[in-house]
Amino acid sequence: MNPKTEEPKEHWLKRLMDNTWLLLILGVMIPLLSYTLWGWIELLMIPPAPLP
């Protein structure tokens, strides 16, 4: 038997929590999309005020 197959597989949540680079990407992307991009789009969609 291949000894590699005997090693217990780590839970995906633990692998996620130990993956610094994935957390870095998610930690940047989530606020960038949810706060910045969404908010920016809403500001861009404001129609210009009609001048009196």
Next chain:
Amino acid sequence: MSTSHTSSCSLDAPGAEARTCATTGLRVCLTAQQFIKLNAVAAIVFLLLGGIAAILLALTRWQAVHLLPVDWFYRILTFHGLNMLIFWILFFEVAVLYFTATTLLKSRLFSKGVAWVSFLMMLTGAVMTNIVILQGKADVMMTSYLPLLAHPLFYLGIILVAVGTLIAVFNFFATLYIAKRDKTYEGSLPLVTYGAMAAAVIAVIPLLHGAIVMVPTFTYSLGLTPEPDPMWYRMIWWGLGHMSQQVNVAAMVAIWYLIAYLAVGAKPLNETVCRGAFVLYILFINLAAAHHLLVDPGVSPAWKIWNTSYAMYLAVLASMIHAFTVPASVEVAMREKGHSRGIFGWIAGLPWRNPAFSAAVLSLLIFGFVGGITGVTLGTQQINIIAHNTLRIPGHFHATVVGGTTLAFMGLTYYVIPLIFRRDFIWRGLARAQPWLFGGGILLVSFGMSFAGSLGVARRVHDIEYAGVYGPAAHFFLGLLGIGAIIAVFALLLFVVLCVGTVLFGAKLGERPMTDWGAAEKTFDAPPAGSLAHAHWAMKGTMALTSVFLLSFVVYYFANWKALADVWPVQ
């Protein structure tokens, strides 16, 4: 944990530029030590400057004293905000990042050159900004909302600080990379380093926002580009201003875990749960910058509610997990040392003479009970309408950033100076009193601001007499704010004197361990270590304290809905 002895970045490798700490037995990277010292010294200098500004402001808002003229009030307010919320905090956090990435992982710092670039950029930026403010060329307050316009060097200084910090964060991540590559540690990152990693991830977005908003404002101030849209400016600026405070939260929590271990030997009850809570911070805590735009007309209620709720309060859940696991792990550790009488008997045996420990406990209590409860409540869209731009807001964040973060950083300093500068603290009796004085003073500041704000007193206002609508109660609470500030600033000055005095005149430790501040004693009938790790009854005191916390939360939250309802009574 085993360590590779052949890798180039391991502190155990032959020829590694490292020393062995006589107190902890840990290896200390000499390059990292140099930059921990530099950043810590710079941090404390900016803390001192911000503290001097604080007392001037408090004695102006205390209407009976009303110290500063109007122009100097806004000048000093700008100075205070930037020194306290940005410079002091960021320099100290860089020191924490360098420590947790090197000593705790047994790795050298990735690059000395990068550390120099980062430090010099941050220092140049901070000094430049301060000079411009004191020259009266940037009376725009910390937020510098457009169309208010400051001297170009004000914006350039902030850009330098933001980019310099981003470079330090890069150095931290690069150190994590080489440590993992060279297997200086095995398995997961230690929890304290993990918390620092969370803080570093959280720091990337605010620092990017700082660059995004400040660069076009800088070019506008030079007359090179058109004025950025003020609503856009507010949104992106708060991506810097509020998100950077979330870095503090993660760093502060990591320090709670560290001090609980150093002073009591407390180990997290369940590391996976603690890491999970840090992951929730990484994913969702930065969304809450939207709090500052709750009354802005440009963004929709959906955007406001989703973001201010930290994705339906998942980051609040994370804070509540930490606020439970830190005291629970301390309680279990104390019961395992034999302090198991009744529900709260373990509290009496805690090492209260250890200023790092008392600072961490006060930090946790003030952050949770005052800062946390007020923050979540004021961040509710409907309630925010009765609190926005009143003194209740600084009342909240003086509890989080000062009572929470600053006090935790002060606590850690009581270990940093003996372990890194290798000097024993002078005036140890005064050091033991310092966290209590500071914590007590800042509580009065927070209460004074919050209650005056509840009576309608606005923030960032030089003089409330012109309105003529505030009665004696508002003046009483502004007086309370002033008295609290006198106590807190006295304690801050005491902290600075203790630190500077120790670095200059403290007894040199050489190769001997630091004089212990005091750790929890073990009784003769203590159960075996680790025997209570899974005993639920062993954390009943923390359960009781948590119940008090949740009850306080409910009462405060619904009292605010009642206050809102009173604004528009239904007849």
